[in-house]
Amino acid sequence: MFSKACEYGIRAAIYLGQQSADSGRRVGLKDIAAEIGSPEAFTAKVLQQLVRAQLITSVKGPTGGFELTAEQLRTVTLRQIVVAIDGGAMLQGCALGLPQCSAKQPCPMHYQFLPIRDQLNEVLGSHTLGELAGKVHDGLGFLKQFS
């Protein structure tokens, strides 16, 4: 559904939200990668993309790391994370890959996929990092699994 980069980005952002909202403390790359079970160096690249898109915040140097501001917690949605990493293709493009698919010249599945697209946009756009962080905090959601 999403690229690996995007999956890591979402998990990292939610974890970051949980730590920022919970303890207010910054988290280092190493911690993030360990907590969400992702490759460290690759995760760094993804986080840099999110920083550039101003969806998360970074601070260099000792005691530095990543964090979410109160505003980011309140306003950044999963949709923004997805668009920043994967672009809008999944949210808008034609399911059959036609470059100009529209009501004018619809692919045979055009109208069947519309509600799915709408719902995906709705679901991704209506959940903020703060909300999702709360879910993890309350033990209602997990970012890594144990056996």
Next chain:
Amino acid sequence: MFSKACEYGIRAAIYLGQQSADSGRRVGLKDIAAEIGSPEAFTAKVLQQLVRAQLITSVKGPTGGFELTAEQLRTVTLRQIVVAIDGGAMLQGCALGLPQCSAKQPCPMHYQFLPIRDQLNEVLGSHTLGELAGKVHDGLGFLKQFS
């Protein structure tokens, strides 16, 4: 959403359905690739996958080509095409990439994505190649675009 291979496979299968239902005649690889706007050699690989999965039929030699039997037209769904080419990951796997995501240890978006998954399965599983071919035949759907 789907891989390129899968997009080509779906478009090819629907076109094949249209030709089989319409004129009852076999279609060669060259025609298919030209009609759906896909790279010929790569499309051949995808078609071979569909033949092996018995979702489409092929005949070698002169006057040979690809076709859909009446039964394939009536019973094969887009879902089978997708599963044959991309596997079930998109239809079942966790959106955040957790390997063991389930109600037991759900990811934070688990329950939000459930209805989307269900609808996707429903939409893909409830449209046969024959149906979609009819739509193309009636000018209600396109497999390639002109300007």
Next chain:
DNA sequence: TAATTAGCGGATAATTTTGTCCGGTATAGA
């Protein structure tokens, strides 16, 4: 100011996906 910390950015490598090429094989028709 020196030393240490931790994110940034570029280069590089491994893997997967996408795409091509070409000889082999089956089949229809003369």
Next chain:
DNA sequence: TCTATACCGGACAAAATTATCCGCTAATTA
């Protein structure tokens, strides 16, 4: 049976994605 046709299958190549490494820079602390 001979020939032309068209799918099959394996090898190969290009591009994108995923992943790693390392030196640089900013910032904190002593």
